[in-house]
Amino acid sequence: MSLTADLIRGHTDSIILAHLMEKDSYGYEINKAIQATTGGDYELKEATLYSAFRRLEQAGWISSYWGDATIGARRRYYAITPSGQRFYYQSREEWQHAKRIIDALLP
Amino acid sequence: MSLTADLIRGHTDSIILAHLMEKDSYGYEINKAIQATTGGDYELKEATLYSAFRRLEQAGWISSYWGDATIGARRRYYAITPSGQRFYYQSREEWQHAKRIIDALLP
DNA sequence: CGATATACCTTGACAGGCGAGGTACTGCGC
């Protein structure tokens, strides 16, 4: 929801990478998965999602390839790279850290 | 630290309000308090702090008055308003919510 | 045939964070 959007700002990259840790995926599917795991409480806006893909690919944390487009709309699949995996683990630790800090500051 | 800066983005307002819940305070002191409670792990940049004050005052969540400047540099004190208190409690709940969402998305 | 769902993408505006720079006063050491 829009309520929490500002607070989750900055976590988009990690959230996307988390899904790519499981398996290669594409934009639409990732977004559906996020909605599913949060029970509809959160979703990425398309513009946010695709600008994140561009950012992540430029950083070398993901790579992309076109899926088989013999049927249906073509899909651009993304795969996480080794450095992307390292970045993900690091981001998760930073999240744990940030969480502790914010919890300490909001008594 | 710069590491967590992006992740805490968006929590500046709540963090400031949290300190004003205890007592009226001024910029410099609030920042020192944040550094103290986080053991130096986090600090607000001055520009961030003062732009937040402007934002919060415009929103009617805090009010300001000049402290006694008979000695030392003058201080502008800030006090939280009733609507600011309501906003603070609401923000804290939203943080709990956002925390749950992010935890669910970063397994 | 039109609506809906899938699936992608771009543009441009906006807001928050912050580096860099500035002001002014006090107290300390040399």
Place this chain on the structure above:
DNA sequence: GCGCAGTACCTCGCCTGTCAAGGTATATCG
């Protein structure tokens, strides 16, 4: 007496991430 560190405030302008709005194309179902 002078410079420096600490206290305390403030502004300007850039950068980055988000997202509303708009666009494209295909498959399915009634």
